[in-house]
Amino acid sequence: MKKTKLFAAIGGMGLAIAAIVFIAADHVDAPAVAGTKTDIADLYAFEGDNPDNTVFVATVQGPLAAGSATTGATFDEDVMIQFNIDNTGDFIEDVVIQAVKRGDSMYFFGPHNVTAGQTGLTSQVFTSATRTAVKVSTSSDVQTANNGGIQVYAGPRRDPFFFDFNRFNMVVAGAVAPEGFLPPGQASDFFEDLNVLAAVVEVPNSLLGDAPAHVAGAVGINGLPNAYNVWVTTKRKNN
Amino acid sequence: MNTYKLRILFVAVCTSLMFVQCGNDDDNILIIEDDEPVAVDFSGTWSQEDSMGRPGINTVFSGSDAVKNDFNSRIPTDRASFQPIFQETLEFYHDVYAMSLNIPVEDLDYEENILGLDAPTFTTVLAQFDALQVAPEGETIYFNPATGLALTGRKLTDDVIDVSLTLMFGGMSGTRFDGNNGTPQLTSDGVGVGDRTFGSFPYLNTPN
Numbered sequence: 507m508k509k510t511k512l513f514a515a516i517g518g519m520g521l522a523i524a525a526i527v528f529i530a531a532d533h534v535d536a537p538a539v540a541g542t543k544t545d546i547a548d549l550y551a552f553e554g555d556n557p558d559n560t561v562f563v564a565t566v567q568g569p570l571a572a573g574s575a576t577t578g579a580t581f582d583e584d585v586m587i588q589f590n591i592d593n594t595g596d597f598i599e600d601v602v603i604q605a606v607k608r609g610d611s612m613y614f615f616g617p618h619n620v621t622a623g624q625t626g627l628t629s630q631v632f633t634s635a636t637r638t639a640v641k642v643s644t645s646s647d648v649q650t651a652n653n654g655g656i657q658v659y660a661g662p663r664r665d666p667f668f669f670d671f672n673r674f675n676m677v678v679a680g681a682v683a684p685e686g687f688l689p690p691g692q693a694s695d696f697f698e699d700l701n702v703l704a705a706v707v708e709v710p711n712s713l714l715g716d717a718p719a720h721v722a723g724a725v726g727i728n729g730l731p732n733a734y735n736v737w738v739t740t741k742r743k744n745n
Numbered sequence: 746m747n748t749y750k751l752r753i754l755f756v757a758v759c760t761s762l763m764f765v766q767c768g769n770d771d772d773n774i775l776i777i778e779d780d781e782p783v784a785v786d787f788s789g790t791w792s793q794e795d796s797m798g799r800p801g802i803n804t805v806f807s808g809s810d811a812v813k814n815d816f817n818s819r820i821p822t823d824r825a826s827f828q829p830i831f832q833e834t835l836e837f838y839h840d841v842y843a844m845s846l847n848i849p850v851e852d853l854d855y856e857e858n859i860l861g862l863d864a865p866t867f868t869t870v871l872a873q874f875d876a877l878q879v880a881p882e883g884e885t886i887y888f889n890p891a892t893g894l895a896l897t898g899r900k901l902t903d904d905v906i907d908v909s910l911t912l913m914f915g916g917m918s919g920t921r922f923d924g925n926n927g928t929p930q931l932t933s934d935g936v937g938v939g940d941r942t943f944g945s946f947p948y949l950n951t952p953n
Contacts, residue, residue: 532797535804536813544794551877552885552900555945560879563901563949572953586791590876597821597876608785626820631787633774645952659947666901666941666949667800670934677931678838680845686922686929693935699953706947711881721874722896725866731883733897735876737798737821741791 533568533667543567543582544740547702548667551736554708559655561708562589562603564738568665568702576662576701581607581642584743587705588629591617592735595718599625605660605705606631607642612660612705614638617713629741638707656713659706671696793818798875800905806831806871824872831868835913842922842929856916860895867912890919901943907933 533547547568554561564587570576586606590599603616618635640651643661650659670693676682687693720730772788795817797803807813812830835855843853855864862870878896879885885898888908899905914922914931924930941950 532795532800532804535795535797536807536817537810538814539795539817542794546795546797548800549797549877550899550901551879552898560881560885560898561946561948563947565949576952585794591879592876597874606787608787613785613787627793627818629791630789631772631791633772633787637774639776648947648951650946657946662952663947664941664950664952666938666943668904668936668938668941669906670936674934678841680841683842683845684927684929686924686931687934689924689930690935690937695936695939698939701952704947704949706949708946714881717879717881720878720880720896721876722860722870722878724874725862725870727860727895730878730895731880731897733878733880735798735821735874736879737796737876739793739797740795741793743789743791745789 539740543580543585544742546738546740547665549736549738550666556708556710558712559708559710560714561706562736562738563666564589564605564705565663565665565667565702566705566740568667569697569700570662570665570702572699572701577645579662579701579703581612581660581703581705583607586629586631586741586743588739588741589707590737590739591714593715593717595721595735597735601714602629602632603707603709604629604631604635605658605707607660611639611641612658614640614656614658614705614707617656617709619715655710657706657708659704661704662701663704665697665700665702667697668695669697670694793820796821798877799871800899801909802871802875805909806834806868808834808837821873821875824875827872828865828869831872832864835864835868838913842931846929855913856921858912859915859917859919860912861917862912901941901948902938904937910934 539545545567547565550563552561567579570579586604589603591601593600601617602620605612605614615632615635615637618632638651638653638656638658640658641649643649645662673687677686717732717734720733722730773784773786775782776785803813803816807816839853839855840850843850857863877899880897887899887903887905888895911919911932922928922931
């Protein structure tokens with residue numbers, strides 16, 4: 507660790523920069539996507555109400571203030587949300603679920619088994635895959651669809667992410683030493699009153715293949731159950 | 746234009762038309778609306794702009810704008826170069842606190858966390874394996890301190906910030922900087938899920 511070099515590089519501004527760069531889970535994480543319709547806010551993946559299913563949630567374009575910022579927020583027809591599922595343990599996607607908006611609906615394709623030439627930074631829409639369409643919801647008009655056990659939703663939701671973001675900024679700036687974070691009751695959830703656009707898809711695990719050995723075993727953490735490796739990407743249509 | 750050139754041009758035009766036709770065949774699907782089939786176009790090549798696995802990785806550990814953009818533009822298997830950057834950032838967060846407490850930065854470093862990971866290993870896991878692990882069988886949770894089950898999913902109620910702070914600042918006990926015994930509170934931000942109530946599909950609350 508070259509602390510001298512690091513401090514020389516960051517100088518006095520380092521603290522201020524550190525304070526403003528940490529926004530949230532992935533909300534507004536990098537300048538190239540911040541404020542655009544490809545900006546991912548969060549990824550969740552959990553067991554569904556039906557324990558044989560897994561739910562994938564991508565939230566995007568957050569945080570949105572209540573009111574017109576939320577009611578006016580729209581999915582971009584040139585932006586694909588893609589859930590990537592690795593079921594072999596090599597961190598290359600084997601199964602994908604894609605969501606693309608057309609007209610007043612969100613079209614979900616998959617789960618689709620991809621071949622070696624179909625992975626990576628660029629994609630086509632897998633129109634031959636199972637297609638499940640749902641009208642994009644509004645706050646008052648909630649639409650879901652179920653296609654043979656694949657359930658989908660697209661539209662505005664309350665941001666499920668919770669975090670005392672303002673206090674964090676003060677903590678990493680050294681401005682609230684030696685206390686650090688505030689105790690429950692005094693701390694404040696920055697995202698409590700904010701919203702996001704969400705794409706939610708619940709699928710039977712039987713469509714995802716068998717899960718590989720848990721990656722934590724690679725660093726000596728043994729005993730965890732087999733687990734898929736899952737990440738979400740947004741991709742913009744460029745021709 | 747001579748005949749040869751014309752022939753080449755003709756072949757080129759035909760070839761391009763064939764490709765366009767092929768593309769349309771593959772990428773248009775027919776949607777029935779008001780009993781009428783309507784072609785919906787899904788053609789084109791789509792290129793990655795943002796990417797996310799575990800919560801907070803790029804935002805917390807990448808440091809500079811250029812590094813953040815770079816992280817988002819790569820696939821998970823192409824991120825080995827981020828490990829030393831992540832480790833520097835992890836130490837930087839400790840240095841910030843050392844400086845504010847007038848402790849020499851050399852005397853306040855990251856310590857092996859509750860998962861038993863030292864700084865190089867911890868940041869390797871974060872940089873090179875940035876995906877949520879999701880178990881199809883059993884409980885899905887980011888970390889359950891009661892049972893020790895970790896990294897089997899991310900539920901809406903999971904306090905991923907507290908888990909992350911504990912892994913960064915908690916040391917082997919998880920309580921290294923927890924606000925007790927004269928230490929700063931760096932392992933919990935003090936907020937939870939609040940009054941959000943997560944029901945059945947689509948699970949997330951209606952908007953504010």
